[in-house]
Amino acid sequence: MSVVVQPLPEINPLQDSLRFDRRVPPCAIVIFGANGDLTKRKLIPALYRLFYERRISENFAVIGNSRTAMSDDQFRDRMKESVSKFLEDAPFDEDLWRSFAQSLFYVPGNVNDDALFENLGSKLRQLETSHQTAGNTLFYLSTQPSYYAEVVQHIGAHKLNRTKGWCRVIIEKPFGHDLASARKLNDDIHQVLDEPSIYRIDHYLGKETVQNILAFRFGNGIFEPLWNRRYINHVQITAAESIGVEGRGGYYQEAGALRDMIQNHLSQVMATVTMEPPAVFDANAVRDERAKLLRAVRVMKHEDVPNNAVPGQYGPANVGGQNIPGFRQEEGVDPNAQTDTYAAVTYFIDNWRWAGVPFYIRSGKRMPKRVTDIAIQFTAPPLSLFKQETKAGLLSPRPNLLILRIQPEEGISLRFLSKSPGSGMRLRPVSMDFNYGSSFGERTPTAYETLLLDAMIGDPTLYTRQDMVEASWQVVQPILDVWGVTKFDFPNYPAGSWGPKAADEMLARRGHAWRNA
Amino acid sequence: MSTSVIFPAQPEQILKGLSRLWTSFGQEEKQQGKPTVLRACAMTLIVATDETDNGFESSQVLSELMHEHPSRGIVLSVNEQVEGGLEARIVAQCWKPFGKAQQICCEQIEITATRKNWPTIIPTIIGITVADLPVVLWCRQAESFSPNCSNELRSSLESLMNLAHKTIVDSRAEPPSLAFGTLTAWKAQGRLVGDLEWARLTPWRQPISQIFDNPARENRFSSFTDIEVAYAGDTPSPSVVYMAAWLSAPNGARISLVRARGFGQGLQRVRLHSQSEDITMERISDDTVHLYSTNGRERTYNLPELSLHSLMDEELAVLGPDPTFDAAFARAKELAS
Numbered sequence: 001m002s003v004v005v006q007p008l009p010e011i012n013p014l015q016d017s018l019r020f021d022r023r024v025p026p027c028a029i030v031i032f033g034a035n036g037d038l039t040k041r042k043l044i045p046a047l048y049r050l051f052y053e054r055r056i057s058e059n060f061a062v063i064g065n066s067r068t069a070m071s072d073d074q075f076r077d078r079m080k081e082s083v084s085k086f087l088e089d090a091p092f093d094e095d096l097w098r099s100f101a102q103s104l105f106y107v108p109g110n111v112n113d114d115a116l117f118e119n120l121g122s123k124l125r126q127l128e129t130s131h132q133t134a135g136n137t138l139f140y141l142s143t144q145p146s147y148y149a150e151v152v153q154h155i156g157a158h159k160l161n162r163t164k165g166w167c168r169v170i171i172e173k174p175f176g177h178d179l180a181s182a183r184k185l186n187d188d189i190h191q192v193l194d195e196p197s198i199y200r201i202d203h204y205l206g207k208e209t210v211q212n213i214l215a216f217r218f219g220n221g222i223f224e225p226l227w228n229r230r231y232i233n234h235v236q237i238t239a240a241e242s243i244g245v246e247g248r249g250g251y252y253q254e255a256g257a258l259r260d261m262i263q264n265h266l267s268q269v270m271a272t273v274t275m276e277p278p279a280v281f282d283a284n285a286v287r288d289e290r291a292k293l294l295r296a297v298r299v300m301k302h303e304d305v306p307n308n309a310v311p312g313q314y315g316p317a318n319v320g321g322q323n324i325p326g327f328r329q330e331e332g333v334d335p336n337a338q339t340d341t342y343a344a345v346t347y348f349i350d351n352w353r354w355a356g357v358p359f360y361i362r363s364g365k366r367m368p369k370r371v372t373d374i375a376i377q378f379t380a381p382p383l384s385l386f387k388q389e390t391k392a393g394l395l396s397p398r399p400n401l402l403i404l405r406i407q408p409e410e411g412i413s414l415r416f417l418s419k420s421p422g423s424g425m426r427l428r429p430v431s432m433d434f435n436y437g438s439s440f441g442e443r444t445p446t447a448y449e450t451l452l453l454d455a456m457i458g459d460p461t462l463y464t465r466q467d468m469v470e471a472s473w474q475v476v477q478p479i480l481d482v483w484g485v486t487k488f489d490f491p492n493y494p495a496g497s498w499g500p501k502a503a504d505e506m507l508a509r510r511g512h513a514w515r516n517a
Numbered sequence: 518m519s520t521s522v523i524f525p526a527q528p529e530q531i532l533k534g535l536s537r538l539w540t541s542f543g544q545e546e547k548q549q550g551k552p553t554v555l556r557a558c559a560m561t562l563i564v565a566t567d568e569t570d571n572g573f574e575s576s577q578v579l580s581e582l583m584h585e586h587p588s589r590g591i592v593l594s595v596n597e598q599v600e601g602g603l604e605a606r607i608v609a610q611c612w613k614p615f616g617k618a619q620q621i622c623c624e625q626i627e628i629t630a631t632r633k634n635w636p637t638i639i640p641t642i643i644g645i646t647v648a649d650l651p652v653v654l655w656c657r658q659a660e661s662f663s664p665n666c667s668n669e670l671r672s673s674l675e676s677l678m679n680l681a682h683k684t685i686v687d688s689r690a691e692p693p694s695l696a697f698g699t700l701t702a703w704k705a706q707g708r709l710v711g712d713l714e715w716a717r718l719t720p721w722r723q724p725i726s727q728i729f730d731n732p733a734r735e736n737r738f739s740s741f742t743d744i745e746v747a748y749a750g751d752t753p754s755p756s757v758v759y760m761a762a763w764l765s766a767p768n769g770a771r772i773s774l775v776r777a778r779g780f781g782q783g784l785q786r787v788r789l790h791s792q793s794e795d796i797t798m799e800r801i802s803d804d805t806v807h808l809y810s811t812n813g814r815e816r817t818y819n820l821p822e823l824s825l826h827s828l829m830d831e832e833l834a835v836l837g838p839d840p841t842f843d844a845a846f847a848r849a850k851e852l853a854s
Contacts, residue, residue, distance in 0.1 A: 011729065012729040014722070014764075018839055020726060023730050026731045026733070059814075095805055098817065099815075132731055433555055
């Protein structure tokens with residue numbers, strides 16, 4: 001399989017790559033599920049923001065689709081309301097909106113109805129002339145996952161992928177609900193599209209701070225020599241949310257934390273932290289290394305699951321004077337649901353660099369705070385020369401800790417020991433901080449701005465590939481198998497806590513502890 | 518938040534003052550038991566200004582710029598009344614990102630001197646630039662464009678430019694021939710020069726350029742043989758000439774500069790003419806431009822007057838050679854002469 005990012009032909013003598021943004025080719029974007037939350041909250045605000053910053057081509061158009069009957073103007077009005085409500089860090093400008101709205105269109109219809117695709121084809125041909133979209137089409141599948149294969153089949157049947165320009169399809173998560181369904185979905189989609197045309201979105205990879213992990217590791221010479229089993233004791237990856245299911249109880253009880261976070265986002269983050277350096281920085285080379293890493297993650301035997309994977313579900317609690325319902329009391333949730341609102345796993349990567357180093361990954365809802373970070377704990381010095389003394393007595397040795405903070409305080413901290421001023425050799429931990437937002441000050445583009453632009457440009461570096469998706473399903477599949485036939489005594493952690501005791505015990509068995517448990 | 522200390526302008530004393538300043542922040546952190554301040558520095562940014570209020574505006578711009586370009590800022594200003602002919606003040610410019618507990622702080626050194634004492638500042642500057650990081654000079658001395666520039670100033674500026682990786686000026690208020698003459702002389706000495714008047718054009722240039730990004734477009738840029746650039750005011754400003762130069766540099770299209778009524782001074786309209794199509798970008802209010810073509814496409818852009826902060830932000834992001842500017846500059850020189 002080979003993916004080549006095609007640069008635009010050098011036809012424009014006015015280009016100024018130092019001062020202008022990346023060149024984005026003209027295109028039409030077709031959004032299936034345009035009446036949904038994602039379109040309103042993320043996609044259209046991201047496109048408006050790109051337009052505001054003059055980062056998208058003058059020749060672009062958006063066609064929204066859903067079952068709801070609407071005219072172009074009604075669609076524009078709805079989107080205007082959403083953009084003015086959900087736009088972050090930018091003023092809403094009426095004049096600009098009018099200009100932007102001229103490129104918004106709406107085609108109603110059911111995704112299993114041939115007539116919809118006839119109409120879409122006709123609209124796309126019309127836009128090719130009126131908006132000079134050059135026949136380039138980006139389809140965005142934001143529908144229910146069960147429709148993905150059908151939509152793609154219709155795109156193929158109506159030859160919407162056979163225009164004179166390019167055709168790319170962005171597919172939202174979840175990509176399958178287990179290994180078998182992911183493989184089936186891949187097979188179905190490949191009947192119409194070749195792999196380079198498929199852009200499976202994982203918005204975590206679009207986050208600036210996740211991309212910065214690559215810059216941190218491969219743009220600096222001082223960290224890479226330490227980045228291996230000799231110097232790293234273990235790694236903790238945490239994605240905690242303080243909120244609950246926020247009205248998505250129905251969806252969430254079918255998914256759970258393992259499927260919703262660990263199988264996709266956090267596995268990709270782990271792969272970014274642990275992959276080998278690519279020979280060159282291009283889409284294929286980077287994704288090859290990520291895929292290779294994911295294939296090296298040890299797949300647990302069923303009997304190993306209880307010791308290496310812990311599910312949790314939050315129960316009711318009073319947090320700061322507020323009564324928080326348990327998961328089973330949330331609207332739309334089965335009162336006997338066995339859903340994991342928390343999952344913690346221990347992974348091992350069976351390659352030369354990482355053999356024997358545990359990777360602890362956890363994600364949960366209703367935790368004490370919202371935080372996503374990666375903590376890399378280095379091995380302690382072989383000999384402890386200095387006593388870390390306090391009035392209370394001797395401190396246990398504190399190993400160096402490198403923390404890559406994804407959100408909310410994006411940045412990097414290195415914790416090390418330093419001599420306290422004064423006589424005697426007393427040490428205390430200090431922290432050297434790099435704060436991403438503060439150091440650059442500039443507004444950080446949202447993940448969807450980054451990923452939409454990349455798809456328009458044809459750069460799939462931050463999108464996941466078939467082999468990556470299947471490899472990460474392969475790793476979680478034994479856990480899903482075991483959890484699927486086990487009846488857990490839920491709830492096993494109160495809302496506002498750091499998860500079940502069993503997760504602490506999972507680390508304690510190897511002499512480790514969660515950083516903030 | 519800022520803290521200031523007055524010192525004679527000796528490098529060692531300034532550096533000691535800086536050290537004390539950061540130590541005091543450290544003590545504050547100790548009292549609060551958590552990190553409260555983050556020191557940030559990515560370059561030395563020297564501002565040589567003829568402002569008479571101790572470089573107040575320049576200091577303001579530096580404090581805004583530290584968000585994107587944290588630096589050790591050095592503001593040199595003229596004050597004939599300063600006691601002893603030379604003094605320095607140290608300030609920590611701090612800001613707290615929204616919702617964050619920790620402040621980000623950059624150091625700023627304000628040096629005030631009588632005109633006569635300017636040459637004596639140079640050894641001080643050499644002593645206080647941050648090692649191993651780029652040095653940028655922002656020259657805000659209007660006199661620097663003048664053929665009658667005093668010897669003290671000329672020599673001081675040359676010494677500062679020798680220290681700097683890049684020198685940034687703003688030619689806006691100068692006649693183009695005079696501005697381009699001075700910049701030509703500096704460039705001939707191998708100096709890297711940026712002009713804020715060029716940065717003012719980026720929001721105009723990008724949408725025009727994007728039109729020709731479309732590989733399917735039949736009417737290529739080379740078919741536009743006539744270019745009209747309209748300006749308000751008595752004479753075209755350097756940015757008007759830059760615009761004409763940029764558009765005519767690739768193919769040598771015919772250029773006409775015309776006066777027009779408009780919104781404020783300077784660039785008002787750009788029109789590209791070919792046999793089959795006219796493309797016009799035109800200011801339609803103080804902060805909006807309209808781009809339209811005879812083929813029916815039109816689009817409106819938000820284009821407010823860019824602040825000094827925005828312009829400097831762009832120039833500081835280009836610290837190496839800038840081939841597009843160089844090509845436009847070479848053509849602008851021809852057009853202005």
